[in-house]
Amino acid sequence: NKLLHHEINGLKEALLVKKKYKKKEYHGGAVLWSPRKVREARVRQSVKEQEEKEQKLRKAETAELRKVAKLYKEKIAEEKRVGREAAKVAREKERAEKAAERARQKEARDAVKALQSTQKGKRKASQPPTQSNKRQKRVVDAVATKEALGAVLAAPPKTTRRGRNVKLLSKYK
Incomplete structure (x- = not known):
């Protein structure tokens, strides 16, 4: 049993020593490549560069397309604005x-109204009415009429409650 423990401890120590040496390994020296590995590395590098170029081209194309679309949109908007202004x-x-x-x-x-109104003359309402020659009634009793006329003129005029003069009809005189 003791032997087994001693052997296990020895193996553990040996393993630790190996790990220490691996950590101290130097990575900066020259690396030797086989010709096949060199070809593969060159192919990988050229493929990577080609993909980067293609991606740059795609980005440039999309930027150019965006720029063209923006210019087209601005041109259409300008044409619409000019059309609206013209309308x-x-x-x-x-x-x-x-x-x-x-x-x-x-x-x-x-002008026509003014010409018609000057040709028409004054309004009929403002002109005095023309007296038509009516048949004269016969004078029956000239002396009696003069006396009656005098009596009517001598009587004071009739007035309403508000103080306005009332002219009686001739048949009531």
């Missing part, structure tokens, strides 16, 4: 033409 100017011009046409028509109507 706005056309609408304003049409509106001004319509307003001018309405003003010309109103001026023409006013």
